[in-house]
Amino acid sequence: MSNIQTKTDVILIGAGIMSATLGSLLKELVPDWKITVFERRASAGEESSNEWNNAGTGHSSLCELNYTVEKPDGTIDTSKALQVNEEFQLSKQFWSYLVNSDLIRNQRDFIVPVPHISFVQGEEDVTFLKKRFDSLSNNPLFQGMEFSDNPEKLMEWIPLMMKDRTVNQPIAATRIESGTDVNFGALTRILFDHLKSKNVDIKFKHNVDDIKRTSDGSWELKARNVDSGTVERHTAKFVFIGGGGGSLHLLQKSGIPEGKGIGGFPVSGLFMVCKKPDIVEQHRAKVYGKAAVGTPPMSVPHLDTRVIDNKESLFFGPFAGFTPKFLKFGSMFDLLTSIKPHNLVTMMAAGVKNVPLTTYLIQQVLLSKEKRMEALREFVPNAKSEDWELLVAGQRVQIIKDTAAGKGTLQFGTEVISAADGSIAALLGASPGASTAVSVMLEVMKKCFPQHIKAWEPKIKEMIPSYGVSLLKNPELIHEIHTSTARTLGFTGQKQAITE
Template sequence: MSNQQTKTDVILIGAGIMSATLGSMLKELVPDWTITVFERRAGAGEESSNEWNNAGTGHSSLCELNYTVEGPDGSIDISKAVKVNEEYQFSKQFWSYLVNSKRIQNPRDFIVAVPHMSFVQGETDVAFLKKRYEALSENPLFQGMEFSDDPEQLMKWIPLMMKERRIEQPIAATRIESGTDVNFGALTRMLFDHLESNQTDIRFKHQVEDITRARDGSWDLKVQNLDKGTTSHHSAKFVFIGGGGGSLHLLQKSGIPEGKGIGGFPVSGLFMVCQKPDIVAKHHAKVYGKAAVGAPPMSVPHLDTRVIDQKESLFFGPFAGFSPKFLKFGSMFDLITSVKPGNLTTMLAAGAKNLQLTKYLIGQVMLSKEQRIEALREFVPDAKSEDWDLVVAGQRVQIIKDTAAGKGTLQFGTEVISSADGSIAALLGASPGASTAVSVMLEVIIKCFPQQIKAWESKIKEMIPSYGATLLDNPKLIQDIHTLTDRSLGLTNEAGEYETQKHAFTS
């Protein structure tokens, strides 16, 4: 054990997409700042960011029905859909900047064009989908969306889903070609490779054990080398806690008032995965349905084309599960040790208010493989059990806190918690998560470095051209951004057509 303390400007805890994004942005804004990264795993992007631990959807509200809510009067509120879409445009712009400036190579190794679709059954849901389509179609962010309730058209769009389907009720779908499949694991590794080549100190198999405030306002970290069993001490002016489900414990250890009273509830995920080429070739889209009554938003069923290591497969799910772990490679004591005197009543209130969710999770855990295959057959009527394997995905920790809606409210979004002086920030929550990493990390920068923002503004606009502008007020800017980012990322050809892989569909 050494009492010697290493000083650095910025410490990033966790080597996932959030830390990779924040580190990359800060390196562009202030190249001379020193950055140190601590990650408990052996490599970057091994937890929530890993390509097998998430659905890889570029969340931009093109297909996610839970981002558009139907009001009592029948109107469709698209405000959240617009917000998420605009945030994803930030990500695409920053990724384009990194590609164009040669910071990262080969964008097709992490992003490809895959149509996004919504699919519903039954008269009520078809009417909802049509109203949703009409509301979104008037918005320039959703240009190119199509609607159809014609089974013959749907057979052309989703032959695997339509084959042997008994149509006993109305069905409909929307489709838009500008959707994307993103390998966030590959992107995370690319970003850390670039950071490491630019004198960023990245330490894998290092676990942060404690965080304390120093007298000068900086932060002291006690870090264990998991390979050697030794302990070292590090200090920084600014600390970002981006450890996924592990962030809550570290936020609690920091002792900042803003972190008090916050709890977390872990939800695990599982996918059914098919890698048989003859089946995979019959489906090329991310198709989202509607969540079951009582299901949490992250459990919206969807059948996705995934491209991992340039090989296509199909994912169906997610099926929710429960584990007291806050990380896939975490501890069985994560949940119980997160309960503190400051959040005990909040956690108890959440338990009392979410009995339906608890019942739903218990039901999900008890499902057999054949029962999961039956759920899959709602999407793929002729699905066979032997063609699909069960894959355990990542853990997501949903925020629990007291809000205007009441004590112990379960939150399903992504939230930044930062100290009043901006010297430390933590990211909590889940979906839409990785897709909006650039927008969320820009929020961290604005909240934590307010005195530098004016000086950094021109560089931020170079990285994110729409920064400071409202896209809805400028349809031409939307079109310009789509053209710039889609071509830079290899999503379209010179004619502006989306470069989706061609398949010989068979019915």
């Protein structure tokens, strides 16, 4: 077993969308920095970023009802929706820069226009949707949003969902044509191909077994070639842990105090998938409903047009599942080995607080295909079991931590945990994840490279014109960005066939 030892400036752990984004940003800002990437799998984007492991929604709050909450006084809290939308605008600007710079040759390989629709049934939910529409539609970020409670209009928008539907209660929908379907797996692979051409050293089939601080403040990684068993030692001044569900274990191995007291709860996802052209062509939208009362935000049902390898299919779900693995290709001991003395109380508190979630997950795991078809028929009344197959999607590890809301609180977002000196950062959590990768990686750079940010700012603004500016306070800039990114990313003719 030979011992290879190398030094580099930056190490990225995990070849997913987050590392791809951070690596691409840094290569534009400081081209001479040496970057090394370690990935356990044989190629980029095989876990959470893979196109078959997520819904591919460009999360911008256009249709996701869980980002807008009705307050006790009856008004709608839109703050989360506005934040997520602004964050997605940053991603679109950076992708446009990559296309305009010829660093991405064909934007259609990873992003296509697909209308985003919210659909509800019942008087209470229709009232909520109308209030949500009134709260958002005048905002420039949500320009073009339409509302209708007319079944004939809904037949135009969502024919597959309205066909054979018995309308015996109020129904309504909002639609916005500037939504997107994003193939995050394809985007990840495109970005890693670009990084490889910029002399980034990408080591596939390498597992990071350990990570330790050295006497000079650098980080030393012990990486194992999974084929040969060869152990290598690599040191770097800065390490980013972007390994999806695998990030928590590596954060714990780093020993930084900021990583103490944090736990993770794995949730797997399942989709029903239809690939039959005669059915698929009847639906061209991402349609999000409302989660049933008492179910977690991750359970929001949606029926999505997906474009993968230039072929269209429909995804319905997600149905939750449970496995103790933190990665789809992980170990059955992942959950157990993540429990440490410093997070034991937090994890136990979470267990007590989340009995309803545990019960919900057990019920989901036990669902028969016919029960899943019943849920699908709420969306597609005439759905036939033989036209849909079950797809196991990626693992999500929700963060568990102590917050103002109490010990062992389950978090439903993404979070950057970094050392006080900025020498190491880890990304934990799930949705809206990939859609906000650019925003999250800008946060990583601000936290970890404060001494460089001022010098980098002009280049960052060249790549992302709205960097450091509140779009909500600059409606003219919103219009400029919508126009330029639509032109560059190919959204100018929204009604065109999406696989043209």
